[in-house]
Amino acid sequence: MSKKVADSVKRGLEQALTYVEGTADLSQYRVNVPRQIDVRAIRAKLKMTQQEFAAQFGFSVNTLRHWEQGKRVPEGPTRAYLLVIDRAPKTVQRALGTA
Numbered sequence: 412m413s414k415k416v417a418d419s420v421k422r423g424l425e426q427a428l429t430y431v432e433g434t435a436d437l438s439q440y441r442v443n444v445p446r447q448i449d450v451r452a453i454r455a456k457l458k459m460t461q462q463e464f465a466a467q468f469g470f471s472v473n474t475l476r477h478w479e480q481g482k483r484v485p486e487g488p489t490r491a492y493l494l495v496i497d498r499a500p501k502t503v504q505r506a507l508g509t510a
């Protein structure tokens with residue numbers, strides 16, 4: 412992946428973090444990060460086991476299981492990250508060097 416693409420992904424994730432943390436100038440952003448994310452559906456769409464998904468994207472398998480069982484829910488920046496994984500998984504994998 413080119414440095415330009417990696418920088419763009421990094422910039423986007425940083426912007427998502429500032430938005431979710433409440434420190435962003437809201438007039439500059441039109442982001443919709445859903446309150447609920449179906450982690451199991453994202454993982455199933457990618458045809459990955461829990462272990463594979465956790466390893467590829469940097470989650471603990473236990474945390475992933477808790478999300479999928481409804482015992483916990485992803486919060487703040489994690490929801491934004493999962494949304495990016497859902498929409499552009501190959502880009503995230505390339506940015507993380509896991510593709």
